[in-house]
Amino acid sequence: xxxxxxxxxxxxxxxxxxxxxxxxxxxxxxxxxxxxxxxxxxxxxxxxxxxxxxxxxxxxxxxxxxxxxxxxxxxxxxxxxxxxxxxxxxxxxxxxxxxxxxxxxxxxxxxxxxxxxxxxxxxxxxxxxxxxxxxxxxxxxxxxxxxxxxxxxxxxxxxxxxxxxxxxxxxxxxxxxxxxxxxxxxxxxxxxxxxxxxxx
Amino acid sequence: xxxxxxxxxxxxxxxxxxxxxxxxxxxxxxxxxxxxxxxxxxxxxxxxxxxxxxxxxxxxxxxxxxxxxxxxxxxxxxxxxxxxxxxxxxxxxxxxxxxxxxxxxxxxxxxxxxxxxxxxxxxxxxxxxxxxxxxxxxxxxxxxxxxxxxxxxxxxxxxxxxxxxxxxxxxxxxxxxxxxxxxxxxxxxxxxxxxxxxxxxxxxxxxxxxxxxxxxxxxxxxxxxxxxxxxxxxxxxxxxxxxxxxxxxxxx
Numbered sequence: 001x002x003x004x005x006x007x008x009x010x011x012x013x014x015x016x017x018x019x020x021x022x023x024x025x026x027x028x029x030x031x032x033x034x035x036x037x038x039x040x041x042x043x044x045x046x047x048x049x050x051x052x053x054x055x056x057x058x059x060x061x062x063x064x065x066x067x068x069x070x071x072x073x074x075x076x077x078x079x080x081x082x083x084x085x086x087x088x089x090x091x092x093x094x095x096x097x098x099x100x101x102x103x104x105x106x107x108x109x110x111x112x113x114x115x116x117x118x119x120x121x122x123x124x125x126x127x128x129x130x131x132x133x134x135x136x137x138x139x140x141x142x143x144x145x146x147x148x149x150x151x152x153x154x155x156x157x158x159x160x161x162x163x164x165x166x167x168x169x170x171x172x173x174x175x176x177x178x179x180x181x182x183x184x185x186x187x188x189x190x191x192x193x194x195x196x197x198x199x200x
Numbered sequence: 201x202x203x204x205x206x207x208x209x210x211x212x213x214x215x216x217x218x219x220x221x222x223x224x225x226x227x228x229x230x231x232x233x234x235x236x237x238x239x240x241x242x243x244x245x246x247x248x249x250x251x252x253x254x255x256x257x258x259x260x261x262x263x264x265x266x267x268x269x270x271x272x273x274x275x276x277x278x279x280x281x282x283x284x285x286x287x288x289x290x291x292x293x294x295x296x297x298x299x300x301x302x303x304x305x306x307x308x309x310x311x312x313x314x315x316x317x318x319x320x321x322x323x324x325x326x327x328x329x330x331x332x333x334x335x336x337x338x339x340x341x342x343x344x345x346x347x348x349x350x351x352x353x354x355x356x357x358x359x360x361x362x363x364x365x366x367x368x369x370x371x372x373x374x375x376x377x378x379x380x381x382x383x384x385x386x387x388x389x390x391x392x393x394x395x396x397x398x399x400x401x402x403x404x405x406x407x408x409x410x411x412x413x414x415x416x417x418x419x420x421x422x423x424x425x426x427x428x429x430x431x432x433x434x435x436x437x438x439x440x441x442x443x444x445x446x447x448x449x450x451x452x
Contacts, residue, residue: 024341027341027418028344031274031277034277035270035274038270038273042265042269042270043262043263043264043265044258044259044261044262045265046263046264046265046269047261047262047263048258048259048261050261050263051261051263056266060265060266060269060272063265063269063273064269064272064273064276067273068273068276068277071277075411078411078412078413080413082251082255085255085259086251086255086258089255089258089259090251090255090258092258093223093258094223097223131261132260132261133260133261133262133263134256134259134260134262136256136260137256137257137259137260138260140256152222152257155219155222155224156222156223156224156254156257156258157257157261160224161219161224161225161226162219162222162224162225163226165224174215176219177215177216177218177219178215180218180219180222180224181215181217181218181219181250182218183218184218184221184222184250184253184254185218185246185249185250185253187253187256187257188249188250188252188253191252191253191256192252
């Protein structure tokens with residue numbers, strides 16, 4: 001069995017059923033159903049967007065876009081590919097990254113500088129780890145070798161490509177790719193094991 | 201696709217799976233990975249595993265959204281409503297049920313058959329829903345299809361291929377609501393979609409995209425439409441069909 005399909009790392013059927021019920025009502029244009037989804041997932045969408053964007057206003061823009069899109073195109077969610085929470089968080093991350101990269105491109109054009117602000121990116125890792133609201137994830141990240149933890153945190157929460165991470169850490173791109181992959185596999189294993197232990 | 205892109209060894213692409221799961225690759229690399237995923241089940245399994253971990257990362261930064269944010273979203277929805285009301289129902293909506301909820305073909309056929317005797321069938325289907333734990337989304341749309349079938353002027357029909365290997369039941373009411381229940385259609389790759397067309401004297405008019413693995417769809421079907429066709433198109437949809445119809449049928 002694929003580890004990702006284990007119950008410990010997926011949401012409960014209760015949540016899936018609640019999401020399905022509310023999404024069914026969204027399909028029937030029931031705004032109160034969207035409000036319930038927002039109540040459950042709005043904080044997660046906003047929090048992730050703010051973490052990546054480091055800007056409250058942009059994070060609000062992304063959150064609004066995500067929920068308006070869910071209202072206008074609910075059929076884009078495919079329950080076979082995961083939970084609604086995962087779907088919205090992936091949308092939020094992807095949209096936030098687009099904004100990060102367009103902001104970086106704008107800054108580069110304005111400063112005519114090709115280099116990234118290395119100290120600022122270095123700070124990102126410590127800031128992120130301090131700000132995470134899940135002890136489980138923070139603990140899991142802390143169990144990774146530093147090299148793997150750094151590349152994952154900078155890429156995911158910093159919204160940077162692996163090439164940018166390689167640049168800022170002054171590490172070969174191939175090494176960064178390998179560390180991201182091996183680090184995520186370890187993270188998956190740690191989180192799955194912890195989830196299993198937490199279950200009765 | 202560049203020649204260099206085509207010649208990338210599989211191992212080098214496989215090394216990108218982690219960065220792909222983190223959204224940390226560029227567009228060319230993303231396409232390379234997605235080509236690998238289309239042909240390699242072990243790579244798909246690995247990405248699924250990596251993404252489950254990434255989902256946990258994404259859920260570790262929960263914050264309290266500003267109180268006015270929902271008001272802003274709510275206001276935006278309501279400001280768009282008059283336009284939607286004036287334009288009527290124009291978009292297709294498709295639902296696939298989660299694997300753990302997927303009905304057997306036998307059950308689905310029973311539910312589809314119920315539509316033809318919906319007055320009794322509503323109660324029968326409610327029983328099926330409880331027994332099989334069918335998601336509320338499917339149940340809600342089935343109830344809407346039942347309502348549509350009960351209205352004066354509603355029409356029904358089937359789309360099928362020449363070999364009768366696929367069958368799509370259609371209910372269309374006099375107000376332009378169409379319901380498609382598939383039995384089920386073969387799942388398409390993620391970058392493709394089924395698209396429904398109205399055929400009119402050789403012209404094909406798009407009625408909407410149904411997604412890559414639709415189980416039940418709500419589409420606009422004007423009362424003047426009598427002939428339907430289903431094609432396989434790129435995920436973004438097509439203005440004109442780019443392939444021969446996979447299934448065709450009539451409403452009566």
